[in-house]
Amino acid sequence: MDIVLIVKSIIIVTIFAVSLGIAAYETYFERVIAAFIQDRVGPDRAGPFGILQPLADGGKLFFKEDFVPTLADKWLFILGPSISMLTALMSSAVLPFGDTLNIKGQLIDVQGMDVNIGILWVFGIVSLGVYGILIGGWASNNKYSLFGAIRAASQNISYELAMGMSLLAVILVSESLSIKAIVQSQHGINWHIFHQPLGFMLFVTCALAECNRTPFDLPESENELVAGYHTEYGSMKLGLYLFSEYINMFISSAVIASLYFGGYNYPGIDVVHDFLIKQTNDVTGHNIATGIGILVFFLKTFFFIFVFIWVRWTLPRFKYDQLMNLAWKWMLPLSVANLIIEAAAELTPMPFLASWVGLGILFLAYIIFRPLFLKRKLKQNLQ
């Protein structure tokens, strides 16, 4: 059999297993980090430091009664969590986890597949993911679940706009939709975060909203909607919903790391690559350098997963009107402004300087015009 095919299938299976494993351990680290932030120690009974906790949780969920409410639409009720899980797992296919591996003279990407519309693929799949929540919430035949589902849908649509706009600025600079090409365009330390800090902030905020994480976890707000779209779910079907949320968190962290933090790039990547090749030979040196790149990529991803969890245990939930105001009145205009600034900066001979000057002007304009606008609104309110 073809060596490329074998290696490729090993990589794909590994990516699959890794995203599942990371999602399982996110549940553990979510609890540990939450506990640490609240001055507790968290789960520490199952195995050393409680590292078998995800297994125990999974086992418990599997052995619970698989319950379908009488008045629920049975097939849609089962379809909901399945779609959530499916879409969550599909999106990791196009993420570049590292550079190329040199095996018997063939360069093989450490990536499920390098499609030329990679980032569109991720966004398409993530948008489909909301169907899982919507179908699950609707099929439950419960008012609270339906509210949760509707909130999820409207929230995802609103935040996808700002997300897409801030993403456009990245695509514009790196001139490609392929995530691999976007990562390669940030070679070394030439990361997009330094060019587009505003775009990064918008993107992270939208990613939080897309994953239904606090402070945007209105679809499953437990104190107003019981548990939102998964009120009626139990057993492993609930497990699939929660699991898909954690996979989505991993995927968003990986996407943020690839788009804004250079993926597997790190400062001095060429020096390390040349040094390793000089120390060993062409093939081994290249493969070890790729391995370091993969490690760096996962470090960045884990950092963002930590930030996601950290935000969850810090910030309170938005109200629904605040959520919509933020999306439509602030993030969307800001992301359009960001796109215009980045596009204009690309046309100048010094794009880096120009983008920072543009952002500075935007900030100044905000500081100057915001009080005027507020005064006018106050006058209107008084009349």
Add this chain to the structure above:
Amino acid sequence: MQLTDRSKKTDKSDLTVIEKTYWPGVVKGMGITLKHFFSKKATIRYPEQKRYLGPVFRGHHILKRDEQGRERCTACGLCAVACPAEAISMVAAERVKGEEKLYREEKYAASYEINMLRCIFCGLCEEACPKQAIYLRHDKFVPVFSSRDQVIYGKDVLVEDLNDRYERDAWTKEDMAALWQKQKD
């Protein structure tokens, strides 16, 4: 009128333009949670780690022996009278020749039983005892029991083990008051 000097006046003025972007508040909050992330944890992992409950915590009963290892109890019955839950019962016996090393007084408790389902750990037996014989240990809990035949504690459980003598910092209320005073100084 101001009742305390700790009250803080709520700032109800409008947010400034920068504050309206949410970022200063977010960064401040994240800083606070990060500080707690690295701070010392308050948890005591109970079955492995135990908190010191003080020298006068009322736990497991013990029938003290004196310095020469003789039982102090003389079966006067004052503890049983003082007990509001009527948990204590005893049978007295007379010391015979040759038992001077075992019992301090001429009369001793041949059997001494406490019903742990009745005991409320009030410590009145400790206060009533004229011979300083019965105490509630400060360092040991009464273990959970799962059947009725484990409930009545006899002398086999209650009498002090000579190899593992029970000591504490304050034996009486006066000792305790002195200890407190020492801690204050």
